[in-house]
Each structure stands twice: as structure tokens, then as C-alpha cells.
Amino acid sequence: xxxxxxxxxxxxxxxxxxxxxxxxxxxxxxxxxxxxxxxxxxxxxxxxxxxxxxxxxxxxxxxxxxxxxxx
Amino acid sequence: xxxxxxxxxxxxxxxxxxxxxxxxxxxxxxxxxxxxxxxxxxxxxxxxxxxxxxxxxxxxxxxxxxxxxxxxxxxxxxxxxxxxxxxxxxxxxxxxxxxxxxxxxxxxxxxxxxxxxxxxxxxxxxxxxxxxxxxxxxxxxxxxxxxxxxxxxxxxxxxxxxxxxxxxxxxxxxxxxx
Numbered sequence: 001x002x003x004x005x006x007x008x009x010x011x012x013x014x015x016x017x018x019x020x021x022x023x024x025x026x027x028x029x030x031x032x033x034x035x036x037x038x039x040x041x042x043x044x045x046x047x048x049x050x051x052x053x054x055x056x057x058x059x060x061x062x063x064x065x066x067x068x069x070x071x
Numbered sequence: 072x073x074x075x076x077x078x079x080x081x082x083x084x085x086x087x088x089x090x091x092x093x094x095x096x097x098x099x100x101x102x103x104x105x106x107x108x109x110x111x112x113x114x115x116x117x118x119x120x121x122x123x124x125x126x127x128x129x130x131x132x133x134x135x136x137x138x139x140x141x142x143x144x145x146x147x148x149x150x151x152x153x154x155x156x157x158x159x160x161x162x163x164x165x166x167x168x169x170x171x172x173x174x175x176x177x178x179x180x181x182x183x184x185x186x187x188x189x190x191x192x193x194x195x196x197x198x199x200x201x202x203x204x205x206x207x208x209x210x211x212x213x214x215x216x217x218x219x220x221x222x223x224x225x226x227x228x229x230x231x232x233x234x235x236x237x238x239x240x241x242x243x244x245x246x247x248x249x
Contacts, residue, residue, distance in 0.1 A: 034139035049145050049157045050171050050179055052137065 010069040014042040016060050031055040 017027055024042075028035045031052060040046035041056075048056070048068075057064040130152065134143040142165045146158040153175075158167035172180040 033137040036139070037137045046135075047154075049137075049147070049159065050173065051157070051159055051169070052145075 008071050009044065009047055010071050011041060011044055012067050012069070013038070013056060016062060016067060017042075020060055022060075027056070027059065030059050 024035045024038045028038045053064050130149050132148050134146045144160040148156045156172045158170040168184045170182050
């Protein structure tokens with residue numbers, strides 16, 4: 001996910017995940033990363049790659065724009 | 072060094088400040104360009120590894136182990152602090168085999184590689200239209216006086232329908248005459 005120095009990436013992964021009743025561990029397993037990666041993404045500490053963002057969006061069957069918003 | 076690392080992360084927007092203390096740290100400097108390499112191990116093996124030049128103080132590249140297998144699997148490059156490309160190791164051999172180029176206009180170009188850190192453009196694909204495809208004809212759809220080519224709707228079925236109706240009408244007319 002490209003973003004400028006001053007841009008802030010707002011992530012909705014946690015809310016979408018909880019709404020779907022999926023645990024961090026289950027999501028991590030589904031998209032092939034560690035639970036720590038999911039935690040970092042949800043906390044906004046780690047900007048996922050485009051590929052990972054698309055995998056997460058596909059897992060929840062939502063557009064990637066619903067998960068990550070550049071503000 | 073730690074503050075520099077954190078400031079680099081904040082500069083790029085790729086990370087926020089990490090509360091955890093680094094478990095292992097290594098730094099190497101390369102002639103003209105100063106390359107900082109730092110490894111931070113957190114919790115159960117989530118590994119951060121970043122490299123950077125000090126030109127402008129902006130992060131030039133970073134690599135990460137996102138699946139916790141102990142080897143890097145995602146590599147980012149940055150231009151002016153903005154991610155310009157990302158490479159992935161999708162088969163777990165430690166070598167990038169898929170690269171995505173992130174253009175300024177937000178288009179993404181994907182290129183697959185053999186896993187030997189070498190990428191070749193995908194082979195040209197030849198499109199073979201189906202046998203019953205309609206012919207392409209030039210039309211101006213939006214009224215901008217520019218010709219574009221679109222596929223004309225296949226109306227062969229309509230010809231045969233009319234032929235059938237006419238033939239049926241002639242048959243019934245002939246039967247009534249007898």
C-alpha cells in the first residue's frame with residue numbers, strides 16, 4: 001500500500017474481522033501470515049503489502065477500500 | 072541507532088513506534104551510501120528487517136518476515152518515502168518470485184519470476200476469438216469523431232428466423248391453394 005509521508009492509513013480490519021466472527025489466528029492462517037502481523041496491521045503499526053491487503057479483502061469478500069482508507 | 076530506526080519508520084509511515092525492545096541489532100555501513108540494517112525480533116518471532124540509505128533521511132528499502140518462518144518474504148522499495156515496489160516470496164524459498172510495481176497513479180503492475188530473483192515479462196498471450204464471434208466494426212460511440220472498434224452484434228440468427236417465417240408462410244399459402 002503506497003502512501004505519502006503525511007498520509008495516515010486508517011484500517012478497518014479489526015472491525016470487519018470481528019463482525020465476521022473470525023479470530024486473529026484464523027485470519028492469519030487464512031492469509032498465510034503470523035498472528036503478530038495481523039495484530040500489527042490492526043494497530044496500524046504495519047502497512048501491509050498490496051498482495052496481503054488483497055488477500056485479507058478476499059477472505060472477507062469485501063473491497064480492499066473498505067479495509068484500508070488513506071486519510 | 073534505535074531512535075534513527077524509529078524515526079525512519081515514522082517518516083515512511085510504514086510503521087508506528089514499536090514499544091518492544093530490540094532483541095538483536097546489527098548495523099553495517101557501505102562506502103558512499105550508508106546502509107542501516109536492523110533486526111528486531113518481537114514476541115514469537117515476528118521479524119522486522121530494514122535497510123536504508125541516509126540520502127535525504129528517507130527509507131529506501133525494507134524487508135519483512137510476515138509469516139514467521141525466519142526468512143524474509145516481502146521486500147519494499149520506496150521513492151521519496153512512498154512505496155514504489157514490493158516483491159514477494161510466494162513459494163517459501165527465500166527468493167522473490169512475484170513483484171508488484173506501484174505507480175504514482177496508483178496502478179499496480181505484477182510480474183512473476185522463477186524464484187531465482189530474476190523476472191521476465193509474461194509471454195504474449197494470443198487471443199483466439201470463438202468461431203461464432205461477430206466481426207469487429209469501427210463505430211463512434213461517444214460522438215467524439217474518433218473511430219473505435221467494437222464487436223458487431225451477431226444477427227445471423229435473425230436472418231434464419233425471417234427465412235423460416237417466410238418459408239412457413241409460403242408453405243401454408245401453398246397448402247391452402249390445393
